[in-house]
Amino acid sequence: xxxxxxxxxxxxxxxxxxxxxxxxxxxxxxxxxxxxxxxxxxxxxxxxxxxxxxxxxxxxxxxxxxxxxxxxxxxxxxxxxxxxxxxxx
Numbered sequence: 001x002x003x004x005x006x007x008x009x010x011x012x013x014x015x016x017x018x019x020x021x022x023x024x025x026x027x028x029x030x031x032x033x034x035x036x037x038x039x040x041x042x043x044x045x046x047x048x049x050x051x052x053x054x055x056x057x058x059x060x061x062x063x064x065x066x067x068x069x070x071x072x073x074x075x076x077x078x079x080x081x082x083x084x085x086x087x088x089x
Contacts, residue, residue, distance in 0.1 A: 004028075004066040010055055010076045012036060012046065017058040019066045028065040030058040048082065 004019040004027055012034065019028040032054035037045045063069060 003068045003070045006059070006062065006066070006069045006072045008055065008059065008072065008074050010051075010074070012044070012077045015051075015054045015058050017055075017062045019062050019069070028062045030061040032058045 004021060007016075007018045007020065009016040009018075013036065014034050015032040017030045018026055020026055034046055034051055034054055037047065039045065
């Protein structure tokens with residue numbers, strides 16, 4: 001196997017990254033849990049720094065086991081609101 005398609009599923013409870021051959025065979029996968037913070041009743045928040053670190057870590061794990069990634073597909077949570085300050089944080 002020399003080429004693979006990479007799939008990234010960035011959900012509210014976890015990050016899943018998988019690599020598949022052209023024939024659809026799973027060749028590598030990684031999962032990272034995403035802790036949800038509930039500071040108030042009926043509120044749910046995710047620490048974006050931890051979320052990105054978990055995503056990048058799972059991608060690196062799968063990419064290290066696949067010689068060539070030829071495409072990347074993304075699926076994310078919806079609806080999601082991300083608030084930034086004046087410094088982009």
